[in-house]
Amino acid sequence: MAISQRAREIQTLVQSFHPLIAIETVEEERVQALLQEATQDMGMPLFEWSAPQGLARSPGGHTPWTNDYAPPGTLQTLDEKTKDPLELLRYIQAMSLRAVFWLKDLVQHLDEPVIIRQFREVVQVFSHHRSALILSGNNLELPPEIAADLVYFDLKLPDRDELERITRTTLGVLKMKHRIQIQLQEGEQETLVQTLTGMTLRQAQQVLGFAAFEDGCLDASDIQNILNRKAQVIRSESLLQYFPASSLTVELGGFRGLKQWLDQAKVGFSEAAKSLNLPAPKGILIVGIQGCGKSLAAKAIARFWQMPLLKLEAGRIYDKYVGESEKNFRQALRLAESMAPAILWIDELEKGFSPNKGDGDGGLSQRLFGSFLTWLQEKSQEVFVVATANDISQIPPELLRKGRFDEIFFVDLPEASERASILNIHLKLHRQSAQTLDLEALVQATVGFSGAEIEHAVISGLYRSLYLRKPLDTAVLLEQIKATIPLSVSRREDLALLRSLAKDRFVGVR
Ligand SMILES: Nc1ncnc2c1ncn2[C@@H]1O[C@H](COP(=O)(O)OP(=O)(O)OP(=O)(O)O)[C@@H](O)[C@H]1O
Ligand SMILES: [Mg+2]
Known part of the structure; x- marks a missing residue:
C-alpha cells in the first residue's frame, strides 16, 4: 500500500537530518498513526513516551489508526525509571539506536537547566545518525536554546x-x-x-x-x-463562524459590477482553468460606507458560488486568551483550508491588522499581520478571502498594494435603481408587495440613505401600520423616512473623506 503524503513528509524530515520535530496538536491518535506509517515504511523502530507511562516500544504495522491505536497504559514500559524526564533522556542517549522517539507533552518538563542540557545532547547525537525526537502537545513553546534546532510539522486537519x-x-x-x-x-x-x-x-x-x-x-x-x-x-x-452554503438565503440589491466580476472570476475555480495552470482567485477587499451591504455581499458571494462561508471577526483574534492569538489565527486559517473550496470572510479587517494597533503588544499584531500576508501570498488551497472594512485609513498600505487582493471594491451609498431593488427586497422579506406603493416617491425620498437605513424604514413602517391597524402604505413609509437622519447627513464630513480616499483608487461595486 502506498504511504500517505503526510507520512512521506515526516520521512523526508527524518531522513534529511532533522533530529527534532514538533507537532502542535491534541490529536494523538493521528500522530501515532502517522509515525507508525512513516517508521514502518523506513524500517525504523518507533518508541513513545509519556510521563505516566515511561518509554515504550510503539506497536508496529501499518493499518488504519482506528483499529490499531494503542491507548495510553496498554504498552509495555521498557524501564520504570524512564518516567522521569531526565532519566528518559539519558536512557535514550545510551540506547544508541537509530529510531524515532515520540515524546508526548515532554515540552512541559523542559524547564530545568540540567534537563535542557541533556535534551540538547540527545539532539546533537541524533543529528549525526538520523534519529529523531518528535514532540507533540497543545502548546509547544520551547526554550530558545532548543527552539533553534526545531522544525515544526503542520499536521493540518484531516484531509x-x-x-x-x-x-x-x-x-x-x-x-x-x-x-x-x-x-x-x-x-x-x-x-x-x-x-x-x-x-x-x-x-x-x-x-x-x-x-x-x-x-x-x-x-x-x-x-x-x-x-x-x-x-x-x-x-x-475556533475563531470562526461557519455558514453552510445551503443556509444562506440573503439577497443583495445593486452591486452589479461586483456581481459581474464574481461571475467571471468563478471560472477560475473550474477544471478548465486548472488545466491551464491558472491560479484560483485569491480574494477581494470591500471597503465602504457603513450599512451599505459589505457584510451582506460576503454572504451573497458564498451563496452565489455555493461555497461554505467562514467568518472571522478580525477584532476577535485578540480576545480569548492572551498569548494564544497567533495559535488561534493559524488554526483558523488551517480550518478554512481544510474546508476548501471555501470563502473566508474577514470582517472589519482594520480591527485585526491596523498599523496603529501594534503599540505595546510586544509585536504581536505585526507578527500576525506578517503571517497573514504570507498566507495570502502563498496559499495553495482554494480559499477565497473576502475582507471587509469601513476605515481605509486604518488598513496597512501593504494590503492595498496591487496584487495582494485580486480587486479592491468601494461601496458608496446606493443609487436610485439600487434603492428600488433594496426596497423591493425588504418589502418582500416582510411579505409586502411593492405594487401597492409609490416606489418612485420612496426612491426619491431615500436619497442619501444606506441599505441598512432603507431596511430600517421598512421595518419601522410596518410596526407603525400594525399599530394603526391598517395595511402598509406609501404615506406611512414616507413618514418613517422623513423621521430618519441618515449617516450621509449626520456624518457628512467622514463620508466625504472616505470617498475622496477611495474614489479614484478602487473599483466601484456597480
Ligand atoms: N444592497 C443591499 N441589498 C439588500 N439589503 C441591504 C443592502 N445593503 C444593506 N442592506 C441591509 O442593511 C443591512 C446592513 O448591511 P450590512 O451589514 O451588509 O452593511 P455593512 O456595509 O457590512 O455595514 P457595517 O460597516 O456597519 O458592517 C443588511 O443586513 C441588509 O438588511
Ligand atoms: Mg459589516
Whole structure:
C-alpha cells in the first residue's frame, strides 16, 4: 500500500537530518498513526513516551489508526525509571539506536537547566545518525536554546482521504456492533465525508455517532444535522463562524459590477482553468460606507458560488486568551483550508491588522499581520478571502498594494435603481408587495440613505401600520423616512473623506 503524503513528509524530515520535530496538536491518535506509517515504511523502530507511562516500544504495522491505536497504559514500559524526564533522556542517549522517539507533552518538563542540557545532547547525537525526537502537545513553546534546532510539522486537519477512512470504519462499527441502520445511497457517503471537513477525526466520529444513536439510523436526512453540529463545533472551538452554503438565503440589491466580476472570476475555480495552470482567485477587499451591504455581499458571494462561508471577526483574534492569538489565527486559517473550496470572510479587517494597533503588544499584531500576508501570498488551497472594512485609513498600505487582493471594491451609498431593488427586497422579506406603493416617491425620498437605513424604514413602517391597524402604505413609509437622519447627513464630513480616499483608487461595486 502506498504511504500517505503526510507520512512521506515526516520521512523526508527524518531522513534529511532533522533530529527534532514538533507537532502542535491534541490529536494523538493521528500522530501515532502517522509515525507508525512513516517508521514502518523506513524500517525504523518507533518508541513513545509519556510521563505516566515511561518509554515504550510503539506497536508496529501499518493499518488504519482506528483499529490499531494503542491507548495510553496498554504498552509495555521498557524501564520504570524512564518516567522521569531526565532519566528518559539519558536512557535514550545510551540506547544508541537509530529510531524515532515520540515524546508526548515532554515540552512541559523542559524547564530545568540540567534537563535542557541533556535534551540538547540527545539532539546533537541524533543529528549525526538520523534519529529523531518528535514532540507533540497543545502548546509547544520551547526554550530558545532548543527552539533553534526545531522544525515544526503542520499536521493540518484531516484531509478527505482520512475522513473517508474514518467514516467507513465508524459506519462499519455502528452497523456491526450497535445494529444501527445505515441507509446511504450512491454518492451520499461522499456528501457525508464532505460534510465532515473542518473537523478533527475525533469530532467527526462523535458527530457521526451522535447522528446515529439519536434515532438508531443514519441516512441522508442526518446530513443537515451534522452540518448544524459542525457549525456549533467550529464556533465553540475556533475563531470562526461557519455558514453552510445551503443556509444562506440573503439577497443583495445593486452591486452589479461586483456581481459581474464574481461571475467571471468563478471560472477560475473550474477544471478548465486548472488545466491551464491558472491560479484560483485569491480574494477581494470591500471597503465602504457603513450599512451599505459589505457584510451582506460576503454572504451573497458564498451563496452565489455555493461555497461554505467562514467568518472571522478580525477584532476577535485578540480576545480569548492572551498569548494564544497567533495559535488561534493559524488554526483558523488551517480550518478554512481544510474546508476548501471555501470563502473566508474577514470582517472589519482594520480591527485585526491596523498599523496603529501594534503599540505595546510586544509585536504581536505585526507578527500576525506578517503571517497573514504570507498566507495570502502563498496559499495553495482554494480559499477565497473576502475582507471587509469601513476605515481605509486604518488598513496597512501593504494590503492595498496591487496584487495582494485580486480587486479592491468601494461601496458608496446606493443609487436610485439600487434603492428600488433594496426596497423591493425588504418589502418582500416582510411579505409586502411593492405594487401597492409609490416606489418612485420612496426612491426619491431615500436619497442619501444606506441599505441598512432603507431596511430600517421598512421595518419601522410596518410596526407603525400594525399599530394603526391598517395595511402598509406609501404615506406611512414616507413618514418613517422623513423621521430618519441618515449617516450621509449626520456624518457628512467622514463620508466625504472616505470617498475622496477611495474614489479614484478602487473599483466601484456597480
Ligand atoms: N444592497 C443591499 N441589498 C439588500 N439589503 C441591504 C443592502 N445593503 C444593506 N442592506 C441591509 O442593511 C443591512 C446592513 O448591511 P450590512 O451589514 O451588509 O452593511 P455593512 O456595509 O457590512 O455595514 P457595517 O460597516 O456597519 O458592517 C443588511 O443586513 C441588509 O438588511
Ligand atoms: Mg459589516
